[in-house]
Amino acid sequence: MTLAESITNYAGSARQEAPALDQAAFQLIYEATARPLWAYLLRVSGRRDVADDLLQETYCRFLARKAGTGALSMNEAETRSYLFRVATNLLRDRWRRGESAFEDDAQEELVVEDDPAAKLDVRRVMQALKPRARQLLWLAYVEGMSHAEIAEATGLSVLSIRLLLFRARRHAAGLLRPATMEVR
Amino acid sequence: MIAMRCRYESEMIRALKTGALSESLIEHQRNCSICREVAVVAQALLRDAGDLAPRYTPPLPTQILAAAERRRRMAALERATRFVFALKIAGLIYAAVLVLWGVRALAARGLVLPGLNAGSLNATITGAGLAVLFVGGGLWYAMREDGRHLG
Numbered sequence: 001m002t003l004a005e006s007i008t009n010y011a012g013s014a015r016q017e018a019p020a021l022d023q024a025a026f027q028l029i030y031e032a033t034a035r036p037l038w039a040y041l042l043r044v045s046g047r048r049d050v051a052d053d054l055l056q057e058t059y060c061r062f063l064a065r066k067a068g069t070g071a072l073s074m075n076e077a078e079t080r081s082y083l084f085r086v087a088t089n090l091l092r093d094r095w096r097r098g099e100s101a102f103e104d105d106a107q108e109e110l111v112v113e114d115d116p117a118a119k120l121d122v123r124r125v126m127q128a129l130k131p132r133a134r135q136l137l138w139l140a141y142v143e144g145m146s147h148a149e150i151a152e153a154t155g156l157s158v159l160s161i162r163l164l165l166f167r168a169r170r171h172a173a174g175l176l177r178p179a180t181m182e183v184r
Numbered sequence: 185m186i187a188m189r190c191r192y193e194s195e196m197i198r199a200l201k202t203g204a205l206s207e208s209l210i211e212h213q214r215n216c217s218i219c220r221e222v223a224v225v226a227q228a229l230l231r232d233a234g235d236l237a238p239r240y241t242p243p244l245p246t247q248i249l250a251a252a253e254r255r256r257r258m259a260a261l262e263r264a265t266r267f268v269f270a271l272k273i274a275g276l277i278y279a280a281v282l283v284l285w286g287v288r289a290l291a292a293r294g295l296v297l298p299g300l301n302a303g304s305l306n307a308t309i310t311g312a313g314l315a316v317l318f319v320g321g322g323l324w325y326a327m328r329e330d331g332r333h334l335g
Contacts, residue, residue, distance in 0.1 A: 027245040034242035039233050056243065056251060063252035064259075122232040141226035142233045144201050146194070162189065173221040176228050 030059065033083055040084065040142070043126050044091055044134045054094075058087045084143060085153040088135060092154075095131055125175045133168035140165055190218040200226045270323050277316050284309050 037058065041051035062083060074082060126134050132154075139145045139153060147165070151158045190196075192212055196219050199205045213219045288305035 023245070023249060026249060030242070030245040030248065035237035035240055036233065038240050038242060039236040042236065043232070056248060059248045060252045060255050063249070064256060122228050125228070137225060137229060138233075141197060141200075141222070141229045144197055166189070169221055169225050172225045172228075176224050 026063070029079060033080055034059075036143070037083055037087055040138050041087055041091070043122075043138055044131060045094070046127065050094070054087060054090045057090055058083055061086050080143075081145070081149055081153065084139065084145075088139075088153045089155075091131070091135070121176065125172050128175055129168060129171060132164065133171065136161065136165045137168050137172060190216050190222075192216070192219055193222055196222050197226055200230060266327060270327065273319065273323060277312075277319060281309070281312050281316065284312055 034055065038051050038055050041054050042048060045051055045054065129137070135154065136150060139150045140147075145153070147158045147161045150156075150161050150165075154161070156164070192209065196209060196213070199209055200223060209219075213223055284305065288309065291305055
């Protein structure tokens with residue numbers, strides 16, 4: 001079963017009781033999206049524990065919405081976009097509560113093996129940027145979202161996205177360039 | 185600050201993501217400062233994302249499903265409890281209004297304290313009516329907000 005088929009089945013199962021298929025369909029969606037979503041949450045929040053918590057919360061909300069509406073019919077791209085939108089909102093809620101990112105860098109326990117300079121550099125750059133800028137850069141350049149899709153996910157206007165992304169990219173490129181040259 | 189944008193930007197991002205950078209795009213990148221910037225940032229982020237994702241072991245989907253189910257039950261319980269709570273409040277308000285109405289009826293027949301007359305009781309009942317209105321409005325708003333948060 002492909003991811004697209006599983007999403008169709010998953011949406012359909014909201015109308016008919018089919019828990020086994022439901023679970024299998026969810027599993028496919030989850031396996032296709034959990035890692036990229038977690039990477040996004042980690043880089044934007046800067047904390048592994050936060051990324052873990054918000055990942056679970058995102059899928060719980062996804063499942064709650066599916067159960068609640070009973071007619072959720074999203075294709076693969078829409079599902080992915082929806083999950084990133086939920087994750088983005090959860091990150092924003094955290095900032096609104098005053099919980100800042102990068103509070104405890106030691107909590108990120110990933111082992112840096114090959115090309116450590118480049119990886120540490122991306123972390124350093126992300127730390128230097130504002131949370132909103134981190135979000136925009138990741139959604140635009142890693143997830144490949146269009147300005148309109150980012151606008152939908154973040155609740156900002158397309159014009160704001162264009163300006164903020166331009167600023168974020170310029171800032172990030174300025175920070176990355178010297179190190180990139182050193183690494184090469 | 186003018187947000188400069190190149191019309192090849194989207195194409196450049198797609199090409200960087202897929203690794204299929206055509207000769208024409210490479211040539212364009214040499215002459216376009218925006219696309220050079222895009223390439224520097226996108227390549228660094230994509231490399232980072234590519235390194236992060238495989239090293240992460242997400243929780244089992246069954247754990248997520250179980251957590252969602254627990255949450256669904258908790259939300260259902262909370263909704264039910266909220267409704268019971270609202271009923272309790274409404275019951276107390278109605279009881280208070282009933283008592284006041286009863287006292288007023290008795291006062292009209294001269295069966296209660298002489299200081300309590302129809303005028304003062306009317307004012308009290310009007311106050312109680314307003315209280316019902318405000319408490320009811322507050323409850324309605326709180327329940328609507330809760331419902332929105334719980335999805």
